[in-house]
Amino acid sequence: MDITCDQSCDMGYIYLQKFSNNYDYSFDKSRLIASNQPIEVVDSVYLKLNKLNWPNKKYNDAIMDGDFIEEFQNDLDNNGYIKGIELQLTESRLKYLIENYKIATFEFNDSQYYYIAFAEDNAVFDAENYVYTFTDKEDAFVIVSRSKERRYQINLNKNKESEKSLSPKIAFIRALIFKESSPYDIDYLKSLKLYISNDDY
Incomplete structure (x- = not known):
């Protein structure tokens, strides 16, 4: 799994699906964090999982319905699967992400699944x-x-005049199953590599 980090603005991007371009052209440094992350x-x-909320709707539909907004703008592929997470990536948050990155496998509803965590267990499996x-x-x-957390957003009213309002709650991605x-x-997700612009953390 590749993570790009632009320290000039504390922004980062997590590639959940393999990206074909060569990062080295636009990033100063790269660091291999884990070459073969063990699968628990x-x-x-x-x-x-049974303690969590399971709305009967797809991720993108929940966004369109205004159930929440993303931290910034995550990218979906043509079929609706999330392929990249855009996030604020300060030094402390990057350290937290790397420390809690975990891959596991388990059976659920008679099927075998993989589980990728981006946060500690208490944050992933919070009942809310x-x-x-x-x-x-x-x-x-x-x-x-x-x-x-919410933020102000600018919308156009029916008279096409801009007006400011509070956004829905901000959603943070905790894990992928x-x-x-x-x-x-x-196999791609087991290898964790960080691409850094500007000075190293």
């Missing part, structure tokens, strides 16, 4: 978190937490 076998994940599927295939899901049949490549 866990039996109790489904019990934790939500689980959304990406497509009708239900072969991949995302766990999000809805923060109490998927089957092997989904577009996510477990």
